[in-house]
Amino acid sequence: MSFITDKQTLEDLGLLGKFKQHSVFSIFNKVKTGGGERLLTEMFHQPLTDATAINERSSLFHYFQNANLSFPFDTADFNRVENYMSSVINGNGVTNLAAVARKKFAGAFLHDKQYEQLQQNLRATIAALVALRALVNKLDIPMTAQARQFLSGKKMQWLDTVNGQTLSILNTARYDSLLRNTLRKEMEWLLETIYQLDVYIAVSSVSRERGFYYATALPGSANVFGSTALRHPGLPNAVPNAIRLDSSTNLLFLTGANMAGKSTLMKSFGIALYMGHMGFPVAAANMRFSIRDGLYTSINVPDNLNMGYSHFYAEVLRVKKVAQEVSNRKNMVVIFDELFKGTNVKDAYDATLACTVAFSRYRNSAFIISTHIIEVGEALKPYNNIQFGYMPTVMKGNQPTYPYTLTSGITSDRQGMLIIENEKILEALYN
Template structure:
């Protein structure tokens, strides 16, 4: 079973999408090969739920980060070898013998085959040399074994028609499965080197995955991976304290913090480096968020009704007994303040009873937090807004308690909106 995050969650956190601006996928996509891109997309689409598998992948990324290796293949060489190894048509000596030698030497198909074979041989020699740097990487043993069976590889220089026919038959027929293994190995190296380079350059760390029964999440330094100078915050959750109730003024950083949390959890389940320090987490069954829920004109849904349906969907999943993480940013902001207060209070109280799940819930209706203070399993935190004279300043540092900041009118006055209208 794989970790589940639905389309809404992926869009809220801007996780996937090769061509989406500032997506987390794009952040890590320094890939050189098309096969590497496919592998990276697969990792993003299928996060893991087995802690051993997660920790093994994390250890692999850490190994490549420590080795500081450079991907040794050009994208054109890899593409040429891929094209050659998947060429259609007959290969090898029997097909060649069916042609007269003089005609064959000027045959366009033959020239294509020759160039593809030469590119593939160059790729294999480069691979064999590069493997000397991977002494402590267990998967390299399989690749070494395959390449060691090609004893003629290092002796290939000028190729006659007959040697081309022989090598072509070896690589594209007898050893086709082994060639596929080596290509997959090159794609793996592409991803491991590219992702670990990003981790080193951006100061990311590696999380430790724990069994679901431990039911904890902990980090001392969480930040958003796309921000070069993001403020780090500590977050801890467990079954006795499974809800973080977050308050703060608009622009104080609530949404960014919530996205940072969701992204770290998702990347952690992928075994990827995270923008968090000392992070350990119990594996979850999935992640759901409600941050930018749109209305639906085709269905006739208002923004508020779309929010209600989203909460209902999450409630269905939570009540089924799954171990989930849920992020609600500004619940029921599509309705009036009184209804939003009542609904946020009731929904938060109901969700909090599911101690096997973790919840991060934000609101700017601070009275809800005050009404929830009798619940022992809720953590109350806020992001402060400070005033330098009449100008607001945001620390982005998580603080214990419930905010008392009410600076909305100050911001409106600073922008001189009323003066504009009166003039």
């Protein structure tokens, strides 16, 4: 079973995007190889839905973080290895010897570079195998056991005798045929092992540098998400907040002024849940979470002028899609930031209240719903499974400041006109 989400959610949370400077992917994309980046991309697109598999991957990242290893391959040299192994030799050792001899002749008399490039690529591949053997011999984990056994076996005893040496035509043809023909399958999974090591070393290094943590995944029946210090992974000085949702209080109704930190808190929650399902390090201390079927957000819902959708109608369709998933008894996490802000206050009040009550009935799912319409919170107080939190505003003179600390209750802050006055908008218009 795959983890349910969609493009809107991934964009809301800023999860993907190799070239997006502040994406979560870009935070962890410190890999050194093309294959490592491919594997990292696959992990980001395919969160896990089995608690055992998640915890095993998380433990492996933690192991590498404690090992504090450096990736032992130079990027330029390893590019040679990948290019070299991307082509296959046809024929036997004799025909390959003849082909190598022709390249040698062309290099000597026709200034052809093929033989020189073959030598460079072959030496780089041999050096990479020696470096890989040294690395896997330091690691006592199942992921590298096969590589460790193979590289220390009889088939590869020749490595030490030729590493760093200038190879004759005969040995060039011999080892070229061995690596790209006879041991083709072994070389392919050795490369995959290198890509895996690249990802685990890179991600664990990011975790160590940024002070991330490792979450514990629980079965879906536990129906819980909790962290004593949740923060946004992309903000170096983010204020951590404690948060907990479970079947007894499965909905957090969040209020607070603009700029107080509501959206950042909601994004932090969604990112932590998604990364937790990947088995990756999280910016959340003591995080424990139950496996979910999926995650939907509605934070930056765009209108669709091509289809004639207004912003409000786009919001309605978004809520409808989420409602269909939740009503099918899927075990979901749902984040709604400022429900129905595309319509008038009266309709927004009625719709926010009605939808919040309806969603909260599904105790197997978890919800965070934010709004500026604080009167909705008063109407929700009779529902004992709804918890109320707000991001406060602290006034210093006539200037609002924001501690970004989640506080229990419903805000009474109304600083909109004060901010307008501070910016002297009306003064500019009347003058």
